[in-house]
Amino acid sequence: MSTTTARAAKAPDTRSPIRKLLTSFGFQILAALVLGIAAGLIGRQISVDGAPTVLSDTLDKIGSSYVTILRAAVVPLIFTAIVASISNLRRVQNAARLAGQTLLWFAITAFIAVSIGIALGLIIQPGARAGEGLEAPAEPSRVGSWWDFLLGLIPQNFLGITVSTYPGAAEGTFSSSVGFNILQVIVVATVIGIAALKAGKKAEPFLAFTESLLKVIQRVLWWIIRLAPLGTFGLIGSAVIKYGWDKLVGLAWFAIAIYVGLALVLFVVYPILVKTHGLSIKQYFSGVWPAVQLAFVSRSSIGTLPLTERVTERNLGVPRAYASFAVPFGATTKMDGCAAIYPAIAAIFVAQFFGIELNFVQYLLIVIVSVVGSAATAGTTGAIVMLTLTLSTLGLPLEGVGLLLAIDPILDMGRTAVNVAGQALIPTIVAKREGILDEELYNAPREGLPFADDSGDDSNEDDSTAPDAAPEASAEPAPAR
DSSP states (O other): OOOOOOOOOOOOOOOOHHHHHHTOHHHHHHHHHHHHHHHHHHHHHHOSTTOOOHHHHHHHHHHHHHHHHHHHTHHHHHHHHHHHHHHHGGGSTTHHHHHHHHHHHHHHHHHHHHHHHHHHHHHHOTTTTOOTTOOOOOOOSOOOOHHHHHHHTSOSSTTOEEEEEEEOSSTTOEEEEEEEOHHHHHHHHHHHHHHHHHHGGGGHHHHHHHHHHHHHHHHHHHHHHHTHHHHHHHHHHHHHHHHTTTHHHHTHHHHHHHHHHHHHIIIIIHHHHHHHTTOOHHHHHHHHHHHHHHHHHHOOTTTTHHHHHHHHHHTTOOOHHHHHHHHHHHHHHOOTIIIIIHHHHHHHHHHHHTTOOOOHHHHHHHHHHHHHGGGGGTTTTTHHHHHHHHHHHHTOOTTHHHHHGGGHHHHHHHHHHHHHHHHHHHHHHHHHHTTOOOHHHHTSOOOSOTTOOOTTOGGGSOOOOSTTOOOOOOSSOOOOO
16 A cells, blocks of 8 residues: 555644634643533532532533533444445455454553553552442442343344333333444444445445445534533533542542553553654654543543544544544444453452452453453443453452442543543554554644634545545644545
8 A cells, every 4th residue: 555645735824822722622622621620619619418500500411412412423423434444444455464453452452451450459459448438339230241242242123222211200100212232333334344345346336325424424523523622611510510529539549540550551551652663752642632632521432533533544644544444443442441451450449348359360350351351341331331341250249330430430531531542553553564654644743723624615625535645634633524
């Protein structure tokens, strides 16, 4: 594959320094974080005995509405992204080798992350240092298991639609909600993508339609992403009011262990991998940072997917055909934060809290579950079910899950940020090893108009069908194609 990259002409940036700062996506996210924390602290002060207030309700509505909108785009995004990514492999030389290398490096980094988690759990001893006021609640209502994971792979219907019915508030009434089993959506999309490849030329109209639909969905999701500062303000403010800082007291050492582990992976392990492959650490972080920021506040690898794919292509120089396969694949299976560091430290915490001594075989099981079972998080509720899967595999008390729920939203922000950083790193490393990385684009200055809106006119975007074509890098990526 040629690594020559077509670049679109870029309009000169004539904005003043103040306007550049105010229109910077990173600054807007940071400002929303600060304002959200401030609003949350005010909300806690004016609340009487934790009763809801106008401020708390407003923040909750803003945050929950943003998450609802984000989730609405997840299913069509996953389906079209996976089908398109598999179909794009037909444009890549040595596609099987690239896919194998991607899986291998997913496993390598997951092994490193879970090893760090185990080491920190043994060194910091978070369970032994837990606050005396902590009490083990009842077992969680939902428990992850290997049977649930395996049975969850079997699609119940084309779209993986699930319907749950619960008793209503009034006696004799019931309420139902419709959801999607994301793992089943992934299976269906994968099978259809492979079938389309096998069908050959007869499937070209379908693949062209899917790729076109993906661009439309990405554009819609890009509009949602631009609302991220508003969503951040509501989510952070509501979290501060709901959980406060006092929740961290009893679980302070656990939270410290998690964030130390996340920091080691993000700021030590990943830079070492970048450097050993002859790439600039500074350029990697400046390129991936917009996606990491959004992942931190949205707590959704899937919701961040379009931005992750964009920075991987346009900032890090990974060819489009390969990135469009590796990044969506990684968004559903590559989770060093949720599926490696967190369950390792959490399992050790639970064992220490209940006074259970773990043996070598159990530590080995933690590694196996983390490396092999991360895909189980795709169709469930993320790290919590991954934790129950780990605890049930080790035979540890499932009541321990309830101990950690109070601060899970705080931890989930860091976990998701590390997930997304890894999802962009692995395609970059593999592309470099295979000689298809556009290093000129990788090393290009991060400049340009962030989120320059072309108002639907793609004349300034490179829309070449060449698999490795990508516009010039920018500090924050241009609108989704």
